[in-house]
Amino acid sequence: MSLQTNGTPDSIRSAVSDEVVIALNQVNKWYGEFHALKDIDLSVHKGERIVICGPSGSGKSTLIRCLNRLEEHQRGDIVVNGVTLDTNLKNIDAIRSDVGMVFQSFNLFPHLTVLENCTLAPIWVKSKSKREAEEYAMELLTRVKIPEQVDKYPGQLSGGQQQRVAIARALVTRPLLILADEPTGALDTRTSLELMVLFQDLNRQGMTVVVVTHESDIARFAARLLRFRDGHLVEDLQQAPVDAAKLLAAEALPA
Amino acid sequence: MTDAPTTSDGLLVFKPKPSLPPPPATTGVIGWMRFNLFDGIYSSVTTVIGVLLIGYIAMGFYEWAFVRAVWEASSRNECRLSPTEFGTCWAGVDFWFTRFIYGRYPDAEVWRIDLAALIFILWMAPLWLPRVTAKVVVGLSAVMVFPFLAGYLFLGGERNWFMEIMVALSLTWFLGTMLHVAVCLLLNQGLGRLTVRLSGFSSRDDRFHKYPVIVLALIAYFAVYFLIADWQMVEVVPNQWGGLFLTLVISGIGIASALPTGIVLALGRRSQMPVVRVLCVAFIELFRSVPLITILFMATTMFPLFLPKGLVFNNLASVIVAVCLFSAAYMAETVRGGLQAISKGQYEAAEAMGLSYWQSMGLIVMPQALKLMIPNIVGSFIGLFKDTTLVSIIGLYDLLGMINAISQDPQWIGLHHEPLFTAAVLYFIGCLAMSKYSQHLERKLGAGDRR
Numbered sequence: 235m236s237l238q239t240n241g242t243p244d245s246i247r248s249a250v251s252d253e254v255v256i257a258l259n260q261v262n263k264w265y266g267e268f269h270a271l272k273d274i275d276l277s278v279h280k281g282e283r284i285v286i287c288g289p290s291g292s293g294k295s296t297l298i299r300c301l302n303r304l305e306e307h308q309r310g311d312i313v314v315n316g317v318t319l320d321t322n323l324k325n326i327d328a329i330r331s332d333v334g335m336v337f338q339s340f341n342l343f344p345h346l347t348v349l350e351n352c353t354l355a356p357i358w359v360k361s362k363s364k365r366e367a368e369e370y371a372m373e374l375l376t377r378v379k380i381p382e383q384v385d386k387y388p389g390q391l392s393g394g395q396q397q398r399v400a401i402a403r404a405l406v407t408r409p410l411l412i413l414a415d416e417p418t419g420a421l422d423t424r425t426s427l428e429l430m431v432l433f434q435d436l437n438r439q440g441m442t443v444v445v446v447t448h449e450s451d452i453a454r455f456a457a458r459l460l461r462f463r464d465g466h467l468v469e470d471l472q473q474a475p476v477d478a479a480k481l482l483a484a485e486a487l488p489a
Numbered sequence: 490m491t492d493a494p495t496t497s498d499g500l501l502v503f504k505p506k507p508s509l510p511p512p513p514a515t516t517g518v519i520g521w522m523r524f525n526l527f528d529g530i531y532s533s534v535t536t537v538i539g540v541l542l543i544g545y546i547a548m549g550f551y552e553w554a555f556v557r558a559v560w561e562a563s564s565r566n567e568c569r570l571s572p573t574e575f576g577t578c579w580a581g582v583d584f585w586f587t588r589f590i591y592g593r594y595p596d597a598e599v600w601r602i603d604l605a606a607l608i609f610i611l612w613m614a615p616l617w618l619p620r621v622t623a624k625v626v627v628g629l630s631a632v633m634v635f636p637f638l639a640g641y642l643f644l645g646g647e648r649n650w651f652m653e654i655m656v657a658l659s660l661t662w663f664l665g666t667m668l669h670v671a672v673c674l675l676l677n678q679g680l681g682r683l684t685v686r687l688s689g690f691s692s693r694d695d696r697f698h699k700y701p702v703i704v705l706a707l708i709a710y711f712a713v714y715f716l717i718a719d720w721q722m723v724e725v726v727p728n729q730w731g732g733l734f735l736t737l738v739i740s741g742i743g744i745a746s747a748l749p750t751g752i753v754l755a756l757g758r759r760s761q762m763p764v765v766r767v768l769c770v771a772f773i774e775l776f777r778s779v780p781l782i783t784i785l786f787m788a789t790t791m792f793p794l795f796l797p798k799g800l801v802f803n804n805l806a807s808v809i810v811a812v813c814l815f816s817a818a819y820m821a822e823t824v825r826g827g828l829q830a831i832s833k834g835q836y837e838a839a840e841a842m843g844l845s846y847w848q849s850m851g852l853i854v855m856p857q858a859l860k861l862m863i864p865n866i867v868g869s870f871i872g873l874f875k876d877t878t879l880v881s882i883i884g885l886y887d888l889l890g891m892i893n894a895i896s897q898d899p900q901w902i903g904l905h906h907e908p909l910f911t912a913a914v915l916y917f918i919g920c921l922a923m924s925k926y927s928q929h930l931e932r933k934l935g936a937g938d939r940r
């Protein structure tokens with residue numbers, strides 16, 4: 235069964251398979267007394283491209299942070315990539331090395347250069363050689379348009395540049411699933427568009443992409459849209475996504 | 490408005506400006522003085538009073554230290570009867586100076602201490618040479634490996650099997666480091682890289698590059714091991730150690746051990762495992778709430794009671810153990826403070842990447858925390874260096890102990906001020922060096938990420 239809507243142009247139709255990467259069943263999460271996620275049911279197939287939107291404080295970040303267990307949920311089941319998230323630490327380590335995460339606040343490592351930030355996980359978690367890790371990191375950093383900044387420290391970059399490093403850092407391990415929390419928050423319109431092209435490319439190669447955003451501009455590039463309000467999942471809808479690459483090409487012409 | 494570029498219809502045209510160098514600083518010495526020292530009536534009066542006060546103190550000191558100085562005398566009485574009357578008796582300090590430095594270490598063997606000091610300086614010096622690679626290994630080995638060689642140089646006598654192994658290791662490591670530094674300076678590449686190239690392994694996969702290095706290290710080790718097998722020196726028992734040398738031994742070991750044990754204790758205190766946490770908290774709180782002098786007394790008087798009969802633990806060893814435990818407890822709290830300054834986001838980013846606990850500690854958290862902690866760490870090192878003077882109370886002749894000893898020497902009886910001043914200068918130099926080094930380190934490590 236394909237989840238793709240009929241109106242999707244072929245060029246950006248992602249290879250959605252039957253395999254379920256994320257399955258949530260009646261998930262509830264409390265911060266102390268505060269009920270942050272309420273009875274969330276969700277299933278995401280491998281290769282889907284999803285946008286989560288909703289007002290500030292509605293639980294978007296909380297949800298994706300539960301997916302790699304940076305937060306612990308109290309009731310319900312979360313299964314990621316076939317592994318049930320519970321107190322078993324081994325399971326969690328297995329998940330984390332296959333899930334890339336872009337934080338809302340970037341969380342770059344200030345004591346490492348941009349390149350070192352990006353090669354840390356491939357070298358130490360994926361046991362890649364330094365050369366191999368640096369090659370792929372450079373490729374991604376070039377894709378996000380900051381190859382000339384690689385020897386700087388994060389503190390020496392502008393907000394948008396830091397955000398692009400954070401995105402490259404999440405992608406260097408070639409994760410199966412990427413969770414991006416407001417990845418365009420500090421980017422200008424054009425750079426956001428270029429980032430969407432990158433996400434659509436990666437998605438076409440089989441990566442599952444989950445993006446949190448509240449910009450409707452960004453939301454239209456996804457094939458599926460989830461809307462949150464007050465900790466509820468209130469809307470789950472398929473839509474015909476816009477092809478970011480075409481839009482970029484069209485925009486580039488007049489300039 | 491004369492030559493602003495405009496089009497024919499009068500609109501302003503954008504013309505990019507080239508980047509210019511920043512303007513030079515304008516104030517000179519006079520300007521600086523006027524601005525900082527004589528900026529209004531109060532400021533001028535304060536400056537004048539301050540200068541007068543400094544001048545008065547400096548004059549008094551000059552009079553005491555230089556005008557009345559007596560350099561040639563064979564006893565304190567001679568100094569007193571000197572032409573200037575109540576002469577300042579530097580002759581006594583001069584006469585005892587080697588004793589201040591080496592304590593009662595036999596004169597004929599003093600070269601061993603000098604040699605160890607020279608080796609240590611040579612071992613640390615590469616840290617300041619920009620072309621030397623693998624500085625972390627060099628620095629760490631100077632702290633972790635060097636003590637075995639130094640220990641044998643100081644103590645002499647017969648080596649047991651453990652010391653046999655460690656002294657050879659230490660010496661090999663030192664020679665290897667020196668060779669590495671020479672190679673770095675001459676050929677601009679590390680010893681490891683050179684070995685790989687000369688052995689013809691560079692064409693192979695990266696994974697095999699370690700083998701020629703390991704083989705070379707083993708050959709060197711066994712060569713040194715058999716060469717020094719028959720080498721032995723006269724034994725100098727710790728009771729003869731003293732002076733600045735003893736001060737440096739005690740505080741050096743305390744300083745070197747404080748940081749690693751402090752880190753372990755601090756991590757233990759934040760651990761999820763209740764038993765580990767309780768043990769660490771108990772240890773830290775116990776040692777922090779008892780004065781060092783009490784711990785030292787207990788170490789020398791009560792500690793031997795717990796040891797099995799026959800096992801004699803000399804005073805110095807007990808004192809060193811006590812100082813290490815004490816400084817570890819303090820360091821643990823310093824480290825914990827530094828760990829708290831690291832934001833939760835950093836831990837989360839490391840976790841989310843899939844780094845293990847020890848990886849995220851070693852690669853992400855500790856490097857950042859240690860950098861923040863440098864001033865506090867060096868502060869406790871300086872404190873420890875000065876606190877070792879307490880060992881003179883329990884009968885060890887450290888620098889202060891030797892200073893007291895001179896005033897009991899029949900020839901120099903009652904000579905206090907000059908030796909104390911000398912000790913103050915020596916301590917000042919030691920503390921200033923540590924303080925300056927920490928500032929240098931802070932500047933170097935903080936270069937990239939200021940914002």
Ligand SMILES: Nc1ncnc2c1ncn2[C@@H]1O[C@H](COP(=O)(O)OP(=O)(O)OP(=O)(O)O)[C@@H](O)[C@H]1O
Pocket residue numbers: 265266268270288289290291292293294295296297338448
């Ligand atoms: N660590 C925490 N402790 C207590 N409450 C929290 C914590 N983190 C989040 N919350 C609360 O949970 C709710 C959801 O937070 P969340 O960060 O998921 O919002 P969001 O949808 O990502 O909002 P935004 O768009 O502003 O990022 C908020 O009301 C917030 O106050």
Ligand SMILES: [Mg+2]
Pocket residue numbers: 294295296338415
């Ligand atoms: Mg959020």
